[in-house]
Amino acid sequence: MRLAVISDLHLDINQINEEDALNEMAQFLLNQQIGVFVLAGDTYNHLKDTAAFAEKLSARLSPVTKVYYLAGNHEMGDKTPDQVLESPLDAHYLHRKSLDIGDYRLIGNNGWYDYSFDDGRHDEALIHRFKQSFWYDRRIEEVLSDNSRAARSAKQIQEAVLTAKAAGQKPIMITHFSNDQQLIDQLPFSRPELTVLKAFLGSKKLGQQLIDLQVPILVSGHVHWQQEPHRVQQTTFYNVSLGYRTRRIHEWRQGDFFQEWRERLLILDL
Ligand SMILES: [Fe+2]
Numbered sequence: 001m002r003l004a005v006i007s008d009l010h011l012d013i014n015q016i017n018e019e020d021a022l023n024e025m026a027q028f029l030l031n032q033q034i035g036v037f038v039l040a041g042d043t044y045n046h047l048k049d050t051a052a053f054a055e056k057l058s059a060r061l062s063p064v065t066k067v068y069y070l071a072g073n074h075e076m077g078d079k080t081p082d083q084v085l086e087s088p089l090d091a092h093y094l095h096r097k098s099l100d101i102g103d104y105r106l107i108g109n110n111g112w113y114d115y116s117f118d119d120g121r122h123d124e125a126l127i128h129r130f131k132q133s134f135w136y137d138r139r140i141e142e143v144l145s146d147n148s149r150a151a152r153s154a155k156q157i158q159e160a161v162l163t164a165k166a167a168g169q170k171p172i173m174i175t176h177f178s179n180d181q182q183l184i185d186q187l188p189f190s191r192p193e194l195t196v197l198k199a200f201l202g203s204k205k206l207g208q209q210l211i212d213l214q215v216p217i218l219v220s221g222h223v224h225w226q227q228e229p230h231r232v233q234q235t236t237f238y239n240v241s242l243g244y245r246t247r248r249i250h251e252w253r254q255g256d257f258f259q260e261w262r263e264r265l266l267i268l269d270l
C-alpha cells in the first residue's frame, strides 16, 4: 500500500481556495493510488477547519484513500482545550492512534517540545518568557509545563512503539513537531538572539529515544526547512513541511502551491 504524508500546508495563511485544494489533492492522490494520506499538522489555524478539510477530502477519496490529520501548533493556537486535543475527536484524527499497513504500523502523535534543541544555551525561565511574549504558541492553553507536556507525548509514543514491536509490526512514527537533530543543526538564524526559537521546534530527546528503539521511519513537519531524508543508525528521518509563501516570506521552491505540494509530498511504498 502507498502512504503519503505532508505537513504545514497553512492553507489559510497561503490563501489557497479550499475547493481548489480539495480538487487538486483528491485527483493527485487517486492518480497515485495512495491508500493512506496524512496531514501532519498546521493545515489551518483552526482545528475545526482542518477536521472539516479532512472530512471533505475523505468523502471524495473513499473508499480508495483513508485520510488522517494531526494538530500542529497552529491548530492548537485556536484555544482548543488540551483535554479535547488529547481525546479521539473524530475518525480522521490520528493523534494517539495506530494503524496497520501490511507489516508496518503507523503511529500518530502531535508531539511537543521540551527545549532540548536549545542544548542548555538559555535558561528555561527565559525561554518560557520569550514564548509567552513573542511566540505564536502563547495562544495555546497551557495546562502543563512544556517539559511535562513533551514527556507525556514521549510516553504515549514509547508505549505505542513497544506495542507495535510486540505485535511484530515495524513502527512508522508521524508527529508534527520535529525530532531531528541534524535538521535543527543546519537551520540558519539571521540574528543570534533568535536561536532561542530552536527550543520550540521539538525534542531531540525523543529523536534519540526513537533511534534507540530502532524505529525505521520518523516523519515530522513544523520546521519550514527543506532537507533530504537522512539516516541515523537504523532510523530514516523525513521532514515534510510545505511552509509559507506570503508577501514577506518565500519558503517554496516552486512558484505554484500545487506544484510545491506535489514535490513536497512524501510517498512511501509499504
Ligand atoms: Fe508550520
Ligand SMILES: [Fe+2]
Residues within 6 Å of the ligand: 041, 042, 072, 073, 074, 176, 221, 222, 223
Ligand atoms: Fe508548526
